[in-house]
Amino acid sequence: MKRLWLIGAIALGVVIVVVAVIAVVGIVGDQPTAQPDREELPVNIELIKQARPEPGCAKVPRPKPAGSGDVELGVIRLRGHCLISETVVVAEADAAARLAELRQQQDVVAADRADVPQPPAEPRDIRPAVDGVEEKQWGLDALGGAAALHDLWPADAPEIKIGVVDSGIDPKQAEFGDRVIAIRDTVLGSDRYESHGTAVAGIIASAADGTGVTGLVPKAKLLDAQYWRDGVAVGESGIHDEIIWAVDQGARVINLSSGANDSSLLRAAYEYAELSSVVLVPAVGNCGHWTVSVPDPPGTAPDPLDPCKRGRNQIAGQADQPTVLGVGALNEEHRKAGFSSKNRTVMIMAPGEAILSTCVTRTAGPRSLCVNDGTSFAAPFVTGAVAILLARHPEASPADIRQALITTTDPIETVRGQRNDAFGYGKLNVIAAAKYLDDHPPQPQPEQPVITAAARTGSKVELIMDNGKKLAVQQLGQGGTPAFAFSADGAWFAAADGKTLTVVDAYTGRQQSTECGCSGVAFNTKGQVLAAQTHGGLKIAQYDPMTADWTGTTYAPKLSGGLDSAKLVGAAGDVALVTLSQGEYANRLVGVWPDSTATELDGGGLAYTMVAASATGRFVVASSPQSCPRVIDVEKTRSTGKPWTKWLWYDDIFCATSMLAHFDGDKALHLGWLGSQNMQRKPACLKPGQEREVPVTGRLPIGEFTPSRDPVDLPWKDLDCTASGVWPLKNGAQVRARGSLGSALPLKYTLVLLKPNGEGEQNLAEQADEIAVRTR
16 A cells, blocks of 8 residues: 655754653643644755665765854755765855755755754663573564564575664674674764664664574674764764665665654655665654653753654654655554554554663673663564565565555554554564565566667767667767777766767766866776876876866876877776877887876887776786787786787787777686688688688686787687677676678777577667777
């Protein structure tokens, strides 16, 4: 069942509160506070669709809070394919105007007011676990028992990562071992509220080792996204940045035992999670029968916006979204806990009162245990259930998971399939949900077309999708013939024509251009765009692919004297590969290191039309239409001070009229070419009556070698006499290049996608002057 209402908001401020019970401070009337209507919130969904989860996004530099005043505005921007949060500080009188201005900026996904989070709950009954003694856990027993729940986890389950947005997970807690695999800013606090996140994580994933407690999914991995420490926000104010971080780190489900008022920032983070197939599980809050508040720590000001002070069953923004399952709390009698909020956000119920779990180790040692009350501790049971379903069906979408959980609940004071504000659709039934999803397996989602290759025809460069559609690279054709390249991980594409550099996000097609007197283009292993510039001597300029902004320059003064021309033809690790012409020395292949030192890799003499590097950059293969390819050991060349080269040839004549190459890691070289008749005597591709030039592709193992220019018999593998280039893809498909036969130059290429399982082929490009295939 799906809720039909739209995402809205009730406030501009984001006030973080952890939804856990602390103290009873008063009883209000029987009537709940009126539930406000939802308002539309400005979020740029189209920008969110251009974002792509990537762990490297966490390394993108974040601007420090800018401005001055007493109001913080949170901003989410799209930088490249990453969503990046920042804070802008303004005076109250200027806040509305500045907010409106920010929302109009082209790269702003969302902007809203932000407020400082409030402290979570303190645990009770803290004690150490007894070695070899398994504690009774009524919450697991209510869901079928630990053994039955653990049996639901398949032996061949993929790695399931669970994000925990909370007060931090104690890495010294023995229950987690090495399963906290990523940490965002976590430094545990030093007050009585520090155990909240560790307790939540313990309910999810404590070890099943016969001592203390065990979690629902002890084989899952945890991502620790700390949002609060000692009454102060960690990073950006609010939980939106932590949600984005967890999505980028590969979470499949995120537990939100933390609260927030609805805002554009929160909604943007939720949209990003949903579009990235990440399930969000929020607690609904503790504004039920009691009015609950958090005692203000000594020396701190009272919280003016404690949500429970605003009325009974106050709606918590983190649960008031259409793409989540808001979780309420049950007691041991399987009744609604008195503190559990009763409103439209309640979708499912789970144990949440007197829950035994892990605490920080400074309280009672490496196996510290404590008891907790609150919907904060009900949500982790549902999070664990989601992880089980994803382990069994990793292809399931968030909607599939929500459907399975809601359909199989045990109704409480309602009939199956109907919800009420007190119990939602009923009590979580993990075993039934797993069976439901087994009986109703998720339908495969249609794959979105992705960029597969690039082709140049004249001065026009096009990116080619795997469905044959093409995307023109912008701002080119004003200078010379464009050079272009994909990054090693296939995430970025860059092209330069001597006047303009254009960088394209290969996952979304988003393009950004800048003026650049660039000669050639490549990517180093850091993902930076490199380009050679010759005005005032040889320089290697670096650019940020996310913005196309210049970030630095490496100078090569020893190569600048008498320079006639230079072109960047590739990169080997962090080494820029440049062809130089200086006086009588033409087309030398030189490596330029980041420290400005340079080493000749090959003496040249002929223009190189193909240069490729291995994964680590140790080996380089280079060729031209009039010479055999040669493999260069870059490390040996630098250490010995002379080219360490091995030629790949067979006889005295020219080896090939065209050459394509790419490496498979550092161990294998894939070569493809149109070869001459004499050269084909060894591979035995030429048959009587065939053309003089035939397409050939094969694989050669690569390792340490002795420099040589002598003809050798090469240990070819996977020889193919029907293509001049083959690139296998992970799904079993292949990209294949076929050059036009005949001795005329320049050659023209045809590029096709050979589909897996004999499903035919898709024509990608015809009559192209130059091609490049994206690594995936």
